[in-house]
Amino acid sequence: MISYDDFVKVEIKIGQVLSVDLVEGADKLLRCMVDVGDVDEAGNPVPRQILSGIREYLDDPQSLVGKKFPYVTNLAPRVIRGLESNGMILAASHEETLGLLVPSADLPVGTRVK
């Protein structure tokens, strides 16, 4: 059991996939640039590189481009195959099936999931 405070430590936000690239030599990985609502001093979006191990489930990884999904946005960066990942997509899989979590309405990037 956890407390509500434990839960809210985990920051989950709506992000939009801007681009998807395969990672050479890593059959399961996708390297995505994702807008999770970060902006620079001038207010311009600053996308993050986020690696996701979902390639094997997808017929067409490019179909993710433009879509919005929930991402954990305050995980310490992790280096995978020499690439830094600054977040994690929230999804569920069972056997060969991947369930991405699709917002039922269009929400702005950076909207908190709670």
Next chain:
Amino acid sequence: MISYDDFVKVEIKIGQVLSVDLVEGADKLLRCMVDVGDVDEAGNPVPRQILSGIREYLDDPQSLVGKKFPYVTNLAPRVIRGLESNGMILAASHEETLGLLVPSADLPVGTRVK
């Protein structure tokens, strides 16, 4: 920033809404019975009562019945308006708009989201 271990302490599972009731005197609340994969010794499903503050966003709360959504399943129980809630739906809202998180594929109840 949090660690991956902090994240996995939060148990998020796919649950299916079995019934939805309004809560008298509480305009924002819905009382749902949700199958998140719990079973008794005989293997029969044991639904949980979960309260969600999403009523004001929905034209027809009964439209939730049968749908699957991600739920935080290891939160300490909370009593709201005298009713115990044993979990929390994960969703995002912006102004008047609620985004429920709809799995893109049919996954069994109890599937872990991570």
